[in-house]
Amino acid sequence: MTSELLAMTSNMRRRVALVTGGSRGLGRAEVLALAARGIDCLFTYSARRDEAEKVAAEARAPGVEVHALQLDQGNVPTLDGFVDRVKATLAGMGVERIDYLVNNAGISNHTAYAEVTEEELDRLYAINFKGVFFLTQKLLPLINDGGRIINTSSGLVRFVFPDLIAYASSKASLETFTRYLAHELGPRGITVNTIAPGAMGTDFNGGMIRDNAGYRERIAGVTALGRPGVPDDIGPMVASLLDDSNRWINAQRIEVSGGMKL
16 A cells, blocks of 8 residues: 555544643634534533533534533542543444543632642642543543653743732643643544633633733733634644654644743
């Protein structure tokens, strides 16, 4: 078989992505962008099944399957059960493995350093780092060789805003995890990269940026492109990063902030 035919056969193979936190915000945009490229999607939601099912219905297209699965990412003892549900869902789709894992789910925190409690910090790390660490570990047997993993950090790892020290610290851990995991999975041909969005106009943090004109103006003033980001700035970028044309990008931190605080 010629190399051209091999490449064509590979491109025709069904591709499956798993996106955590896909029922709203950036995750929703990622699911929609991937499905629009003909990629089957599994995505997780924390509590709002009704909202998740709306996203699944919106993302479905002829020949594309989209399934919503509940996940409490910070509850590590439940992850084995979640992986079993992933396996069952894949079996129902007629496939055994996924090609792409997008670790998008996370929470924020805006407590001043002097007032951060142990409980707050533990919850941040349980969801933003520990959950990602162990969920990825448990899903590795289900990821095809030559697959892709994207972890979601934050522009706040590079630049500083008040009262975000705990949140930014939890995201910085993901960036180190990305580099080590890329080295670990190199023999399997799996790439691992970090995306780091800047300030986004979503319902994250209770819609702080989306709904507060003064805050949006402040963000616009320190961003080269003159506005906060929106989900559609991220979803298509993630879909394109997962494409085979970007197979040589590995162990990188890619900031997607419109040029914030240059």
